Amino acid sequence: MRRDYSENVPLENPKGHEELIANTGKVITLMHGSGGLATHNLVRDIFLPFFRNQWLEPLDDSATISFNGKRLAITTDGFTVEPLFFPGGDIGSLAVHGTVNDLATAGARPLFIAASFVLEEGLAMEDLQKIVISFARACQEHSLSVVTGDTKVVPAGKGGGVYIATTGVGIVETDYVLSISKARPGDRVLLSGTIGDHGAAVLMARGHLELESEIRSDSAGLWTLVETVIKNCPHVHCLRDPTRGGLAAVLNEIARASQVSIRIREETIPIKTEVSAACEILGLDPLYLACEGKMVFVAGPEDAERALQLIRSHPLGTDAALIGEVTDEEPGLVLMETTFGGLRQIDMLMGDPLPRIC
Amino acid sequence: MRRDYSENVPLENPKGHEELIANTGKVITLMHGSGGLATHNLVRDIFLPFFRNQWLEPLDDSATISFNGKRLAITTDGFTVEPLFFPGGDIGSLAVHGTVNDLATAGARPLFIAASFVLEEGLAMEDLQKIVISFARACQEHSLSVVTGDTKVVPAGKGGGVYIATTGVGIVETDYVLSISKARPGDRVLLSGTIGDHGAAVLMARGHLELESEIRSDSAGLWTLVETVIKNCPHVHCLRDPTRGGLAAVLNEIARASQVSIRIREETIPIKTEVSAACEILGLDPLYLACEGKMVFVAGPEDAERALQLIRSHPLGTDAALIGEVTDEEPGLVLMETTFGGLRQIDMLMGDPLPRIC
Numbered sequence: 001m002r003r004d005y006s007e008n009v010p011l012e013n014p015k016g017h018e019e020l021i022a023n024t025g026k027v028i029t030l031m032h033g034s035g036g037l038a039t040h041n042l043v044r045d046i047f048l049p050f051f052r053n054q055w056l057e058p059l060d061d062s063a064t065i066s067f068n069g070k071r072l073a074i075t076t077d078g079f080t081v082e083p084l085f086f087p088g089g090d091i092g093s094l095a096v097h098g099t100v101n102d103l104a105t106a107g108a109r110p111l112f113i114a115a116s117f118v119l120e121e122g123l124a125m126e127d128l129q130k131i132v133i134s135f136a137r138a139c140q141e142h143s144l145s146v147v148t149g150d151t152k153v154v155p156a157g158k159g160g161g162v163y164i165a166t167t168g169v170g171i172v173e174t175d176y177v178l179s180i181s182k183a184r185p186g187d188r189v190l191l192s193g194t195i196g197d198h199g200a201a202v203l204m205a206r207g208h209l210e211l212e213s214e215i216r217s218d219s220a221g222l223w224t225l226v227e228t229v230i231k232n233c234p235h236v237h238c239l240r241d242p243t244r245g246g247l248a249a250v251l252n253e254i255a256r257a258s259q260v261s262i263r264i265r266e267e268t269i270p271i272k273t274e275v276s277a278a279c280e281i282l283g284l285d286p287l288y289l290a291c292e293g294k295m296v297f298v299a300g301p302e303d304a305e306r307a308l309q310l311i312r313s314h315p316l317g318t319d320a321a322l323i324g325e326v327t328d329e330e331p332g333l334v335l336m337e338t339t340f341g342g343l344r345q346i347d348m349l350m351g352d353p354l355p356r357i358c
Numbered sequence: 359m360r361r362d363y364s365e366n367v368p369l370e371n372p373k374g375h376e377e378l379i380a381n382t383g384k385v386i387t388l389m390h391g392s393g394g395l396a397t398h399n400l401v402r403d404i405f406l407p408f409f410r411n412q413w414l415e416p417l418d419d420s421a422t423i424s425f426n427g428k429r430l431a432i433t434t435d436g437f438t439v440e441p442l443f444f445p446g447g448d449i450g451s452l453a454v455h456g457t458v459n460d461l462a463t464a465g466a467r468p469l470f471i472a473a474s475f476v477l478e479e480g481l482a483m484e485d486l487q488k489i490v491i492s493f494a495r496a497c498q499e500h501s502l503s504v505v506t507g508d509t510k511v512v513p514a515g516k517g518g519g520v521y522i523a524t525t526g527v528g529i530v531e532t533d534y535v536l537s538i539s540k541a542r543p544g545d546r547v548l549l550s551g552t553i554g555d556h557g558a559a560v561l562m563a564r565g566h567l568e569l570e571s572e573i574r575s576d577s578a579g580l581w582t583l584v585e586t587v588i589k590n591c592p593h594v595h596c597l598r599d600p601t602r603g604g605l606a607a608v609l610n611e612i613a614r615a616s617q618v619s620i621r622i623r624e625e626t627i628p629i630k631t632e633v634s635a636a637c638e639i640l641g642l643d644p645l646y647l648a649c650e651g652k653m654v655f656v657a658g659p660e661d662a663e664r665a666l667q668l669i670r671s672h673p674l675g676t677d678a679a680l681i682g683e684v685t686d687e688e689p690g691l692v693l694m695e696t697t698f699g700g701l702r703q704i705d706m707l708m709g710d711p712l713p714r715i716c
Contacts, residue, residue, distance in 0.1 A: 009494040013487060021483065028481040033511025042509065046487055050494035055470075055505040063505040065470065068426040076472035076525060078510040112413075112423065114434035116523035118476070123386040125379065129371060129404055136367040136408035147413040147421040150523075151400065152436040153391025160516045165474035165508075165523030167434060 009050050020045055031351030035244025036288075038350050059257070060179050061240065062106035064172055071172035073108030075099060079164045081358055084131065086205035088198075088217030089292075091162055092135035097292060098243065098358060099168035100142050100221035104295070105239040107178045107230045108170030110142050110223055115166050116150045120159030131162055142221050144168075174230050182237040183258035187326040188304035190297040192225065192311050193218065193319040194270040195247050198358075199289030200278050215274050220293030225314040233307045235300030242294055243358055245348070248287040250296050251334045252348040259331045264324030264346070266339045287336075288349060290358060298326060367408050378403055389709030393602025394646075396708050417615070418537050419598065420464035422530055429530035431466035433457060437522045439716055442489065444563035446555075446575030447650075449520055450493035455650060456601065456716060457526035458500050458579035462653070463597040465536045465588050466528030468500050468581055473524050474508045478517030489520055500579050502526075532588050540595040541616035545684040546662035548655040550583065550669050551576065551677040552628040553605050556716070557647030558636050573632050578651030583672040591665045593658030600652055601716055603706070606645040608654050609692045610706045617689045622682030622704070624697045645694075646707055648716060656684060 013020055023041050024032075031038040043059075055063040062075040079095045089097075100110050115135070119128065139146060197218040204213045222241070230236055238258075242250040247269070255262045271286055279286045293316060299307045304322065311317035329335075334346040371378055381399050382390075389396040401417075413421040420433040437453045447455075458468050473493070477486065497504060555576035562571045580599070588594055596616075600608040605627070613620045629644055637644045651674060657665045662680065669675035687693075692704040 009491065009498045011491065013491075020487075024483055026483055028477045028479055028483065028486065028511055030479055030511055030513060032477065033509070039509065043507075046483065047490055047507065047509070050490055051497075051504040051507070053503045053505070055503060056507070065505065067430075068428055070426055072425075074470065074472060074506055074527070076474050076506050076523075077508045078474040078476050078523065080476060080510045080512050080516075112432065114432060114525045116434050116436040116474075116525075118436050118438060118521055118523075119386045119390065121386055121388055125382055125384055125386065125404065128386065129378075132405055132408055133367065133369065133371075139409075140367045145411045145413060146409040147411070147423065148432055148434050148525075149401075149405065149409070149414070150435045151391065151397065151405070152438045153386055153388055154438050154518055154521075155388060157515055158438075158518045160512055163476055163512075163521065165434075165436065165476075167472045167474075167506075167525030169432070169527075 014049055015045060034349065034351045035249050036349040036351055058179055058181060060106065061102040062108060064106050073103050073106035073170045073172050074167065075102035076165065076167040077102060079358060080160055081202060082160055083205050084127065084161050086202050086217055087215065088201055089219035090131055090134050091164060092131035093138040094219050094292060094358060095164040095166050096135055096138035096144065097219050097221045099166045100223050101241040103168045103170035104223045104226040105178065105241060106172055107174035108172045110144045110168055110170045112147045112169040113139060113144050113166055114148045115146055115164060118159055118163040119151060119153045120161050121153060121156040123161050128162065138221065142223060176234065178238055180238050180240055180254045180257040183254050183260050183298045183326045184237065185260055185326050185328040186301055187237060187298045188301060188322055189262060189264060189324040189326065190299060190304065190308055190311065191270065191321055191323045192295045192317045194272050194275065195291055196271060196275045196279065196286035196289035198292040200275045213274060213278060215278065218291055218293035220316055222293065222295050222316060225311060225316050226295060228310050228314060229297065229307050232310060233299060233303035235303035236297055236307060237300065238298045240296050242291045242296055244290055246288040246290055248346045249348055251346065254298060255334050256332050261327045261330040262324060262334045263327050265337045268321050268323045270319040270321050287346060292358065372407055373403060392707065392709045393607050394707040394709055416537055416539060418464065419460040420466060422464050431461050431464035431528045431530050432525065433460035434523065434525040435460060437716060438518055439560060440518055441563050442485065442519050444560050444575055445573065446559055447577035448489055448492050449522060450489035451496040452577050452650060452716060453522040453524050454493055454496035454502065455577050455579045457524045458581050459599040461526045461528035462581045462584040463536065463599060464530055465532035466530045468502045468526055468528045470505045470527040471497060471502050471524055472506045473504055473522060476517055476521040477509060477511050478519050479511060479514040481519050486520065496579065500581060534592065536596055538596050538598055538612045538615040541612050541618050541656045541684045542595065543618055543684050543686040544659055545595060545656045546659060546680055547620060547622060547682040547684065548657060548662065548666055548669065549628065549679055549681045550653045550675045552630050552633065553649055553652065554629060554633045554637065554644035554647035556650040557604065558633045571632060571636060573636065576649055576651035578674050580651065580653050580674060583669060583674050584653060586668050586672060587655065587665050590668060591657060591661035593661035594655055594665060595658065596656045598654050600649045600654055602648055604646040604648055606704045607706055609704065612656060613692050614690050619685045619688040620682060620692045621685050623695045626679050626681045628677040628679050645704060650716065
């Protein structure tokens with residue numbers, strides 16, 4: 001169960017200084033937080049050379065650890081969303097939902113959550129109280145217990161009101177392993193609902209734009225939706241929730257980790273009219289906008305139709321759709337058949353049009 | 359194993375708005391991060407009413423959870439130290455040591471750590487790399503595996519270079535329960551070494567003072583020291599590491615949680631000459647200064663002498679001392695016999711002379 005420290009942690013990065021700086025840049029920029037290529041390079045070049053081990057290496061959203069005959073899933077996440085309150089949620093409920101969904105990607109029922117709050121001097125106590133209540137109610141909805149916590153305060157101008165870091169522990173309820181490295185040619189790609197709602201809602205809530213909108217974040221915990229699918233469909237191979245970087249980033253991560261190609265059809269991807277309209281006005285591609293209450297399922301053809309029906313019969317999956325297939329045509333790449341009949345490569349962006357989305 | 363949600367999370371704080379504001383203030387201030395009374399009130403009035411459960415309630419540094427016949431300890435902590443680098447360590451090693459020590463207070467061998475990094479735009483990649491390496495080496499020293507991680511980036515002026523939130527999971531190696539509520543009259547209070555080294559080192563490293571100093575942080579992971587004690591001394595009742603708020607805060611927490619009095623003797627408390635001198639110049643009371651490599655042990659009289667010898671024989675405990683006893687004279691209070699023969703109540707401060715110490 002313990003890491004094999006057969007090699008010591010190197011004292012220096014095995015990549016030379018110049019190569020490193022060429023890959024990551026000399027300083028941290030907002031791009032490094034985008035969930036796109038810059039984030040990927042940062043993790044790969046600055047963190048992974050020193051942290052390699054069997055649990056971390058798959059880079060799934062949750063690590064899975066065998067313990068006394070059971071499998072525990074463990075996930076951690078930082079939340080720095082701006083603004084703290086937005087239509088459809090706030091940083092408190094968002095933190096719980098994000099944690100539940102990361103555990104769900106491992107097929108794990110949420111059990112425990114640990115929460116570390118970094119508070120900024122000057123934060124209104126009333127706002128903090130609202131966030132705590134929202135956090136607690138979201139925990140209750142998912143039968144999740146806050147077993148340990150911590151608060152720190154940073155001076156005014158050194159924080160964002162509230163930052164929350166959560167760690168979730170769950171118990172894996174499948175007897176097979178779900179992983180982003182398990183997509184196989186022939187598998188179907190399902191999406192549990194509309195894209196971009198959270199990203200668009202947060203952008204509107206910042207109030208920099210002279211736009212009125214009804215867009216609400218889709219922030220929601222998806223464990224019960226995932227549970228019904230994995231209990232009935234043993235040929236589901238991988239799950240991933242399209243948060244930072246959106247659907248595009250998640251599909252690219254699956255394509256790379258599984259060394260397969262993913263081909264999606266633009267016209268099948270669910271999107272709300274108002275989100276689509278907002279993206280058009282703002283010049284944003286909704287494929288890269290964060291969801292916080294959606295799940296991508298990659299399932300074998302024998303289970304895809306049943307999985308889709310099960311997702312659709314859940315209140316959080318009524319807009320679910322089959323959006324594409326896994327193929328072996330261009331391993332590592334995501335391709336989209338556009339509404340106009342073309343074929344477009346959906347790349348991972350270097351950065352993100354929308355920082356601090358979660 | 360699951361929380362009993364017999365009552366729903368209340369929608370509002372059961373305390374009225376006025377009482378709440380009277381206890382905590384209208385806005386977050388640096389005092390709320392001190393580890394003193396303001397922190398205590400914040401946790402008690404803003405967080406606990408909504409998060410009550412059997413694991414959280416004892417407010418030990420680690421929660422202990424029975425799982426499949428074993429007991430797991432879980433702890434979480436945020437690190438916001440300023441400056442990021444200081445004599446004797448940096449925020450990376452500090453985060454690991456703090457996690458190891460919180461697990462150790464539950465008698466738990468460290469197994470896994472999850473790390474969430476909040477990076478500030480503009481952070482030099484070279485500094486981040488140093489911190490990551492330092493974090494990784496400290497993990498290696500304690501056979502601790504980083505099983506999952508997350509990075510977020512916040513805009514310049516919204517962070518402190520790097521904030522780290524860690525969650526540690528360990529396996530409890532005692533068959534009895536260690537808790538700050540288990541101190542009993544007649545118990546002895548042991549301290550594993552000198553006080554205030556970390557607090558003084560960080561203060562000096564800020565460079566606001568025109569002082570030269572050799573003071574180094576005592577930042578260190580104490581699992582092996584704790585292990586040797588708990589394996590040989592079954593009458594050790596509670597452990598606590600005196601970080602934020604220093605020795606004074608920790609003794610007060612034990613006195614309150616156990617409803618006992620603690621009487622210490624000033625002349626027995628180990629302190630380095632240079633730390634003592636710095637405190638005198640700066641008008642700081644070293645009892646309130648953070649340590650990051652020290653442990654308080656409360657042990658029954660039958661084990662106290664053996665425990666002290668074991669601590670002293672460990673390289674991180676050579677300055678250990680018996681500093682006092684648990685009594686029933688003034689439940690909830692900490693009293694100190696001063697060097698000059700007086701008796702002084704060691705109160706919990708409302709705030710802290712030194713914010714962002716860990």
